[in-house]
Amino acid sequence: MQNADENVFSLCDSEGNTVEIRSVLxxxxxxxxxxxxxxxxGQGVVCLTRNPEIVxxxxxxxxxxxxxxxxxxxxxxxNDAAFKAIMQKPFPERLHLAYPMARLxxxxxxxxxxxxxxxxxxxxxxxxxxxxxxMSEDGGHRRRFGLLAKLAALLAKMxxxxxxxxxxSPNNVFVTKDPKFATQNVWLIDADNVFIPGEDxxxxxxxxxxxxxxxxxxxxxxxxxxxxxxxxxxxxxxxxLHPFAGEKAKIGGVEDDWDVTAKDAKKEDEQKQVDIDPQxxxxxxxxxxxxxxxxxxxxxxPRQNFLTDETFTLFNMTFSEEGRDNPKMRPTSIxxxxxxxxxxxxxxxxxxxxxxxVYDESAKNCPWCDKxxxxxxxxxxxxxxxxxxxELEFCEDNSGSEFPLPEHVLMPFDVNTxxxxxxxVRTVNYNGRGIEFSLQLQFADNCVFFMGVNGKEEKISGRYxxxxxxGETYALKCVGRxxxxxxxxxxxVGKC
Numbered sequence: 001m002q003n004a005d006e007n008v009f010s011l012c013d014s015e016g017n018t019v020e021i022r023s024v025l026x027x028x029x030x031x032x033x034x035x036x037x038x039x040x041x042g043q044g045v046v047c048l049t050r051n052p053e054i055v056x057x058x059x060x061x062x063x064x065x066x067x068x069x070x071x072x073x074x075x076x077x078x079n080d081a082a083f084k085a086i087m088q089k090p091f092p093e094r095l096h097l098a099y100p101m102a103r104l105x106x107x108x109x110x111x112x113x114x115x116x117x118x119x120x121x122x123x124x125x126x127x128x129x130x131x132x133x134x135m136s137e138d139g140g141h142r143r144r145f146g147l148l149a150k151l152a153a154l155l156a157k158m159x160x161x162x163x164x165x166x167x168x169s170p171n172n173v174f175v176t177k178d179p180k181f182a183t184q185n186v187w188l189i190d191a192d193n194v195f196i197p198g199e200d201x202x203x204x205x206x207x208x209x210x211x212x213x214x215x216x217x218x219x220x221x222x223x224x225x226x227x228x229x230x231x232x233x234x235x236x237x238x239x240x241l242h243p244f245a246g247e248k249a250k251i252g253g254v255e256d257d258w259d260v261t262a263k264d265a266k267k268e269d270e271q272k273q274v275d276i277d278p279q280x281x282x283x284x285x286x287x288x289x290x291x292x293x294x295x296x297x298x299x300x301x302p303r304q305n306f307l308t309d310e311t312f313t314l315f316n317m318t319f320s321e322e323g324r325d326n327p328k329m330r331p332t333s334i335x336x337x338x339x340x341x342x343x344x345x346x347x348x349x350x351x352x353x354x355x356x357x358v359y360d361e362s363a364k365n366c367p368w369c370d371k372x373x374x375x376x377x378x379x380x381x382x383x384x385x386x387x388x389x390x391e392l393e394f395c396e397d398n399s400g401s402e403f404p405l406p407e408h409v410l411m412p413f414d415v416n417t418x419x420x421x422x423x424x425v426r427t428v429n430y431n432g433r434g435i436e437f438s439l440q441l442q443f444a445d446n447c448v449f450f451m452g453v454n455g456k457e458e459k460i461s462g463r464y465x466x467x468x469x470x471g472e473t474y475a476l477k478c479v480g481r482x483x484x485x486x487x488x489x490x491x492x493v494g495k496c
Contacts (some may be wrong), residue, residue, distance in 0.1 A: 118187065148237070346358050
């Protein structure tokens with residue numbers, strides 16, 4: 001825990017004595033000054049150092065105590081060997097995973113590199129009224145959609161090389177702290193959670209609240225257990241409700257003795273006992289189950305404000321009885337990344353209450369505060385489905401709306417680049433109100449873009465201002481080098 005002097009970190013050692021730590025020495029002889037605690041879990045504590053891009057993980061024993069080299073030599077050496085092995089794992093390049101750069105000398109733990117100005121994702125899981133009230137300031141559902149898409153993409157990169165993260169929970173995910181920062185980054189910490197089938201056969205690490213049912217039965221981690229944990233984390237962060245915290249869970253509707261099952265699960269420390277709440281057991285329906293309404297609930301945030309047909313289908317495939325019992329039936333991390341990228345692209349922020357939501361053409365008012373929608377830019381596919389929506393603000397000094405049009409809206413979905421902005425879009429007042437599309441240079445050589453006005457196309461070579469006039473029709477077209485193309489109709493609904 002952190003002392004009143006926030007530059008002193010203190011924990012009990014195996015003998016029950018309080019150890020105060022101001023700095024630590026690593027295996028390369030570098031000293032790191034402790035700044036503050038970032039997060040703590042059952043396996044360890046992560047601390048920020050005076051260098052905002054360097055963090056320290058202190059491993060803990062089964063009682064949550066510090067493992068010291070001089071007092072716990074056998075455990076220390078065992079962990080140190082494991083940390084060395086982690087450093088040698090074939091992690092993909094540019095993977096946003098904070099893995100060991102050096103080991104600690106006096107305590108069981110290691111040094112990690114993490115981008116500066118990050119915060120733990122659990123701060124964005126709104127499980128009380130205070131946290132829900134902050135959603136209008138912390139980016140709301142739109143920001144969460146984008147972060148979840150990047151987290152799923154990060155898992156997809158790991159899964160593509162045969163790696164499994166195992167213990168996915170909000171405390172192991174770090175995100176950009178400033179909700180207004182243009183680039184929102186997502187990182188995983190605790191690389192010692194990473195599982196490689198065939199190499200780590202004895203490994204079983206999980207957080208009960210987010211664990212797949214098969215993990216609670218003592219089976220090994222897998223790609224499918226990762227996506228179950230992701231889906232649980234995702235639903236909880238959007239709904240302010242665990243996906244199984246319904247009416248049946250409240251009264252206890254599980255016949256199995258899941259406390260005993262949890263105690264019998266394979267663990268490194270056989271004395272460690274975990275109390276598994278019935279709602280985490282995988283033996284009751286989820287709160288939106290299509291075939292069994294016994295666990296339905298009105299608790300949490302309104303589902304229609306953040307669920308699309310696409311994301312509901314994925315949640316149901318994961319949490320239905322078939323998904324709980326048959327891990328192979330669960331959707332892949334790539335499907336999750338694409339679905340949440342789509343959700344973010346289709347979301348609108350209300351200028352009155354600050355909350356965001358998935359745009360619904362049939363609704364004219366904000367579902368949170370009931371105020372009338374502002375002008376909204378819509379892009380629709382050939383079937384008339386909205387693939388992009390964004391609120392617009394027009395100011396006389398041209399300081400109104402400015403936002404990116406992401407790559408995946410116009411091009412095939414790529415897990416590595418889907419979030420990049422193809423165009424920077426902004427509202428302008430130039431010979432009347434209009435929308436300016438500024439093409440980003442990295443796309444100029446790979447694709448050709450056209451703006452159509454009343455059926456007449458004009459190539460966009462750098463910047464294009466679309467003047468908004470009544471009775472005209474607009475279309476945005478992208479043609480790739482391989483002759484792939486996509487045409488989206490452009491509409492502005494509401495008074496400009």
